[in-house]
Amino acid sequence: DAGVIQSPRHEVTEMGQEVTLRCKPISGHNSLFWYRQTMMRGLELLIYFNNNVPIDDSGMPEDRFSAKMPNASFSTLKIQPSEPRDSAVYFCASSSLIAGVYNEQFFGPGTRLTVL
Amino acid sequence: SQKIEQNSEALNIQEGKTATLTCNYTNYSPAYLQWYRQDPGRGPVFLLLIRENEKEKRKERLKVTFDTTLKQSLFHITASQPADSATYLCALPNTGGFKTIFGAGTRLFVKA
Numbered sequence: 763d764a765g766v767i768q769s770p771r772h773e774v775t776e777m778g779q780e781v782t783l784r785c786k787p788i789s790g791h792n793s794l795f796w797y798r799q800t801m802m803r804g805l806e807l808l809i810y811f812n813n814n815v816p817i818d819d820s821g822m823p824e825d826r827f828s829a830k831m832p833n834a835s836f837s838t839l840k841i842q843p844s845e846p847r848d849s850a851v852y853f854c855a856s857s858s859l860i861a862g863v864y865n866e867q868f869f870g871p872g873t874r875l876t877v878l
Numbered sequence: 879s880q881k882i883e884q885n886s887e888a889l890n891i892q893e894g895k896t897a898t899l900t901c902n903y904t905n906y907s908p909a910y911l912q913w914y915r916q917d918p919g920r921g922p923v924f925l926l927l928i929r930e931n932e933k934e935k936r937k938e939r940l941k942v943t944f945d946t947t948l949k950q951s952l953f954h955i956t957a958s959q960p961a962d963s964a965t966y967l968c969a970l971p972n973t974g975g976f977k978t979i980f981g982a983g984t985r986l987f988v989k990a
Contacts, residue, residue, distance in 0.1 A: 866927060867924065
């Protein structure tokens with residue numbers, strides 16, 4: 763199994779541009795999570811999906827952030843327009859929700875985003 | 879509000895010694911607690927899960943304890959090796975259990 767796949771691994775863009783991050787979860791997992799990690803704030807949950815449905819997006823910082831999961835094998839996190847304070851490492855993780863309990867989460871390698 | 883505290887200062891120990899990391903939490907009673915390891919430039923990797931009815935759990939050189947009275951978990955690495963150097967994160971489900979909250983992590987350095 764290739765694990766959770768994220769692309770791109772690195773993204774450098776200019777303020778105001780649209781950024782799209784992509785994630786392919788582990789096959790068979792029914793839950794997907796988007797996190798953001800910075801030195802100041804640590805690992806923050808942005809949004810998570812269960813069976814392709816967004817369950818909790820309370821961590822999404824602003825309307826500039828949006829996430830979709832059109833099918834069980836693909837999700838995107840979009841930032842439009844991007845700002846320098848969005849610079850961070852964005853992780854995607856997948857897991858199985860069984861009997862109302864999440865098992866361990868498997869993280870992707872992350873996308874390092876730099877907004878100039 | 880729910881809060882997770884891990885020692886923000888790095889822990890430096892000598893190879894062969896036991897490393898002990900602490901995770902404290904307040905304002906809720908999680909059904910389980912997880913520990914993850916994160917290396918620079920990589921995503922966190924799951925290590926162990928301990929449930930509220932378990933006092934202790936072991937996996938090879940790793941041992942985790944869970945004291946629901948003290949609201950604390952201790953993570954031990956025995957016979958530590960330089961390869962154990964990493965950041966270790968504890969993680970708990972929020973009230974309702976539908977999302978996982980991560981602590982800030984503790985950086986461990988094991989010197990040869």
